Every structure is written in C-alpha cells, then in structure tokens.
Amino acid sequence: MDDLLEQVIHGLTLGSMYALVAAGLALMFGVVRLINFAHGDFFMLGAYVFWWGFRELALPYPVAAAIAVAGMAGFGLAYQRTVVRAVLGRSWHVQLIATLATSIVLTNGAIIVMGTQPKEVPTRLSSAILDIGGFRIAGQRVLVLAASLVVFAALHWFVTRTKTGKAMRAMSQNREACAVVGVDVQRIALVTFGLSAALAAAAAALVTPLFNIFPDVGALLTLKAFAAVIVGGFGYVNGAIVASLLIGLAEALAAGYVSYAYKDAFAYLIMIAVLLWRPQGLFGRRIGI
C-alpha cells in the first residue's frame, strides 16, 4: 500500500511538472493559435539558468528560482517578438517547422554550450525526507505539489479576475473581435508568451532538484506537453492540467508496475488512445466541416 502511495505521489509530482509546461502550451495555442514545438526547451533553458544560479553562483534556492522564472519570462517575450511574430498568421506548416527548427537550435546550442553530461542540482529539500503521518516523502516533492497548486490558483485568479487575463480569454475565443473592440492584441500576445515561458521555468526550478538536467529534456517534454494538450482538448488550459496529471500518474504507475524502460511511451500511447476514441480530446468540442 505504501508502495502504491509512493508511486501515486511520484505520478502527481511528474504530472504537476507536465501540467505547468502544458498549461503554457495550451495558453499559447488558445490565445494566439500557435503550435509551439520549442516549448519544452523553455523548460530546459529555465533549468540551466536555475542550475547556473544555484550551483555556479551559489545563490539561495528561492533567488535562483526567481531568476530562472524572470529570465525565461524575458526569453518568452523575446521569442514572441522574433520568431513568433514572423510566423503568426502563416500556415500552420510554417509555424510547426519554424518552432521545430527553433527547438533544434536551442537543444543543440545547449549541447554545445553545456555538454551532454547531465547536471544535478541537489537542494536541501531534495535530500530531506519528511515524515507526514507515518508516511515518508521527499521534501522536494511536497514543495512541487504545494507550489504547483499555488501557481495554478494564481493562474486561475489571473485569468478570471484581472483585465489582462480576461482579455486573454476573450482573445482565445474571438481574436478579430478583440482587435476591433480595442484590445491591445500585441500586448496580450506578449504577456501570454512571457507567462507561458515563466510557467515552464517554474516547473524547472521546482523539479530539477529531483531529476537531472540534460539538453534533450526539452524535446521529450514538448511531446508530453502536447499529449496533455491534445488529450485535454486543444486550447483548454484546465483540460491540459487534468490531462497532465493523468499522464503523470499513468507514467509513474506504468514505470513502477509494468516496465520502466517503456515509461515514456505511455504518454504517447495514452494520447494516441484518446485521439482514436475522441479526436477532439476529453474536453474539446467537435465542430463540423
């Protein structure tokens, strides 16, 4: 029973990481209709910035995390102003290839600069084992789960209560109408990208003490985030979050009870299964034509 609970916690931790990344991806697609194949690399870059701040500069954990989040938010803005603006409005082929190419550049750039050796970022919490009601759990995992909840609550508040957030939701439903009504479409797009990248960086700062960082992690994560976004229904942030948790759970349980080697395949298999059964995703709606 303990073993199962441990796997479930592990799965939820994994799922929270996926959820933070997938939420950003869903936001990008929802608000500006961009398929961002470079999204996982935001996580990867955020992880390396965090590592640099924490290990190389010996900054305290929260400071390093803040730097990573702020840095990636800036990167997200820069990304929107350069690559995204050049391909927005073009065919989705162009968008896909452009963002895929960006991902290749980022991933291999990281290989050149940082090397392929995985980096570790052990923090006090990652080695600390907390005892909660007789059940032992790594402190870092508690942090991941708690922080993710806080982040998602904040995100929900932002999207439903603030002017910018509401504008984002409006844009995801009808972009042309927003432009007509006077919503600053450009600014909202910028905010969306900054926010999405920041979410990925937050995931990185939370999770890298538990796992290693290596340049290829971006590509793997992009695919899993896509799986979550597709399963949840394209553009539905809440759907992506729920789907991510499901995928994380499935992956952990499969790794623990079925086969560790094939664990990565499970996210894709789930995605394929959902696509076969409900092509519009669990929460998406089917539109005619």
Place this chain on the structure above:
Amino acid sequence: MARLGGWVLAGSVLGAMPWIVAAAAPGQQRYVLHILVFTALSGALALSYDLVVGHVGSLSLAHPAFFGIGAYAAALLATEAGWPFTGGLAAGMAAAGLAALLVGVPAFRLAEHSFAVGTLGFALVTQIVVTNWVEFTRGPLCVTGIPRPVFAILPGTRVRIESLAAYYWLSLAALGLVVALYRGLTTFRLGRAFHAVRDNEPLAAAAGISPLRYRMLAFVVAAALAGGVGALYAHYVTVLCPEELTIALTVNLLVIVFLGGVGSLRGVLLGAVLFTALPEILRVAPAWRLVIYGLLLLAFVIRAPEGLDALLRRRPGPAARR
C-alpha cells in the same frame, strides 16, 4: 527530344561516376563514393517524404519510423532468419507499408496539428520500442553482420553487391526507380487529384475525390518506399542501431524538402545533394550541424518557404538552367 537527351546524358554521367571519381580524385575514391551512396539513398528517402508533405500536404513526422521499420525488418530477417536480400527488401517495404496503413487510418481522422503530433508520437513510440525491445531488435547492442546484397536479375545469375562502386550503382538504380514512381504519381490525373486534396480539400471532395483515400495512398506508398530505402541502408552499413531513428532524421528530411523545394522533383534532389554531401564534406560536429540546419530551416521557412528551387527559378541567371 532535347529533354530525353538531357536525361540520357545525366544518366550516363551518373553511371560513370566511379570511373570519373577514380580519375579526378584518386585516393579519395572510397570517401567520395560513400558520400554518393548516402546522397542517392537520401534523395530517394526525401522524395518519398515529399510525396506526403509536398503533394498531398500532410505534415507527417512519422517517416523515420517507416525507414527504421524497413531497415530493421530487412536486417533481422537477413541475420536471424537467413532470408535473401530481395525477400528482406520486399518484407521491409511491406512491413513499413502495413505500419502506415495501421497508423494512417486513425491519424487521418485528426485535425492537422493533431495529425503532426500524432505521427510524431508514433515515431517516438517506435524509437522507444526498437531501443528497448532488446530480445527482438538487440536494442543498443545493434544488429550486426548484415550481409551484402546478393540477388538474381535473371534466373540463374547471381549478382553480388560487394564493392562500393556496385553499391553506388544499386543505390542509383533505386533512386532512379523512385524518381520514376514519383513522377508517375505526381503528374496527370493522379497528381491532379493529390494536388486538389492538398490545395482545397472540401472542393476536392465536391469533385468526387475522396481525400482520405488519396492521402492514404500517398502515405502508404511513401512509407513502403521509405522502408525499401531503409532495407538498402541496412545492407550498406551492415550494422544497424536504434540511433538511426531519431528526430535528427526528421530534421534532415524537413531541411532537404523545405529548403530544396517542397513538391518539386528538382528541388528535393537539389536539397538531397546539398544537405547530404555538404555536411559530410565539411565534417561539422553533429550538434553544430543541427544548429546550422535549424537556423537555415527557420530562415527559409519564413522568407522562402518554396525552397531554393523556386528561388533559383525566379531569377534566371548562371545558377538556373531550364
């Protein structure tokens, strides 16, 4: 008539390459021929990919998987079951085609983005399975000792493809076949149907063309061809490892097709020559090569999505020839 003459001339020059190379660059012959073999196989693979991406307009990211399935099928049948070359080649093509059929039926029900991601998912799952199912595919230990091709053109004769020059001719013949098939499929009625589905699917349906049927046709044929190229590749390298199936191959194909000229025979061949030969010659480290490819791909897809071929055609000059 001049057109036919051009083809004959090109064919003769290409066929005589081993001797031309021996004369022009003695001592480098092995290396140059090796590049030529790779280029020919690359070109064939890229053409098969262009059928799907360029002519039917489906951005599939599953192509490396079909290449890999063909390669592994041929390799395993030859090493584990002692199958002859032709049998393995046919089996590789059939296996890849069958996989495409199974993947295509659900995949083509999906909207465009989901199709791309779904096919990418399939490619990744294939890679994971090939890497981890060690009992079957030998995983990271690689399939070794794949024999050189031996087959009979006429009953009773035995052709052994041993030398590099012989392998070059075999690859060239394969490329020639693929080119012929490519042209046959992309011109006249069939080509029109493909292009109709690509350019305006609802209208194509109104014209009585079943978009699913034609997409599947291109997808399955392309996959079978990719499987065939995979089989040839396996017999060439004699050692087959799962690393062949990574996303790097997808990037290569995308670069060749989109920078060369999507939907254009000349463009894709140009792309294959440029992006297979060049990196081999320049001997850049893989990571740097991919960074350069990524930047090129980014630049081209934004500024010149039709590829080099269209660029060259637009500006008649010493670079372009009609």
Place this chain on the structure above:
Amino acid sequence: MALLEVRGLVKRFLGVTAVDRVDLVVESGDLVSLIGPNGSGKTTLFNCMTGYLRADAGRVLFRGRDVTGAAPHRVARLGIARTFQQVSVFPRLTALENLLVFLQQHQEESIVGRLLRLPRVRRLEAVAEQRARALLHRVGLAAHAGAPAGTLSYGQRKLLAFAAAVMPDPDLLLLDEPAAAVNPTMINHMKEQILALNRQGKTVLLVEHNMEVVMDISRRVVVLDHGQKIAEGPPAAIRRDPRVIEAYFGR
C-alpha cells in the same frame, strides 16, 4: 419519385437550431430558389445535404436512395454537384486543370493504366480535355484556360467554379449564391447559363439573395426563416406572401 427529397432535416449548433425540421422536394428538371434572410439556414441546409455537415435528425433522399450523412465525395459521385458561397477553386491548377479534376472521378480507370499511360487512358483524357475546353468557351473563359485559377478575378473564378460543377454532367446542381458580389453583366451571363442548363434538363437548386435573379429564373421559390420553411410556391405568389415580407422586413 422526386429527384431530391429532404425530410424533417434538423441541424443544431451549440444550442442554436440552424435548420428546424425542413422538408423539401425537388422534381427532376425543376429550377428552385432557396431564399431567406441572413442566417436563415440556407447554406447549412446545403452543407447537410451534401455531406459537409452531419444532420442531427431527418433524411436526405436522392432518387429514393438515402444519402443522409454520406461523405461529400460520395454525394458528388452520385450526381449531385455544388458550388460554395466563398468561391472555391484550385488556385495552383490552371483553369483547364480545375475542370479536369472534376471529371476524373467519373471515369473508370485503374492505377496501373494511369501510370503506364495506356492508349485507352490517353483517349479518355483527350475526350475530357475537349469537354473542358468547350465548357470554358461556353462560360467565356476560353482565353484563360492555361492561367492558374488563383490569378483570375473574383467574377472569373465564380464562372470557373460554376463550370467545374457542371463538368461531370451532374443530375442535380446546387448553386450557393451564384449572383453574389459580381457585376450586372456577369449576373446576366450567369442567369443565361443557369437557364440554358435547365432547358437541357438539368435540375437546379440555388440559394440566392438577389431577388431579381430569383424572380426572373425560378419556377419555384422556397423561403426559410430562422431555420424553418415558411413559404413555398411560384415567384409571383412568394413576392406577395405576407409571411415572407415580414421575415425580410418585419424585424
């Protein structure tokens, strides 16, 4: 047996009933106009009839055969042709090729024959090309046969789309706003073409906003409002029908 019969067709979108239990009968050789204010469900009805949308209820019968929910390409092969409200052509193909595409599915042929270009295949293609050129000539586009359709003007593309729909010699022609956004000369041209087709025995059902065209050429007019059929009859009667007047002006 009527050529086309629609029984109780219903189509809903996110709570809005776009087509509300519509019945429609079109006899062979008829020339019927489907009119109604914007949003009354005319194009939605077309889309349900031709397989682009799945109806929520009701049936569509063509020559007595149930074609409800059949895929668009199957509907086309049964002999129903349509044009689109947003004029639709294959921009990268030439005008001639645009027409050839519409004929090819109605010719029997094997893939091998196509690949090898057997004599029989070449003959069929020559016949097809002849027909295409004749059609282009008829609609006045003969000079543009070799031009990519994307380079033609809006009116020319409309004519091309019309010619393409006629190319496979369909039994039923569904035209979606053939007179919209074109100049008066073109409108007259279009009217003549439609009338000529009808005289040859082709059945035509058109959706149209241009009342002049509707009144001029239709034998029968069907009026939709808010997805429901509110009136049906000869043009003169419809013009005076109070329900129709109210639908258009009473709000």
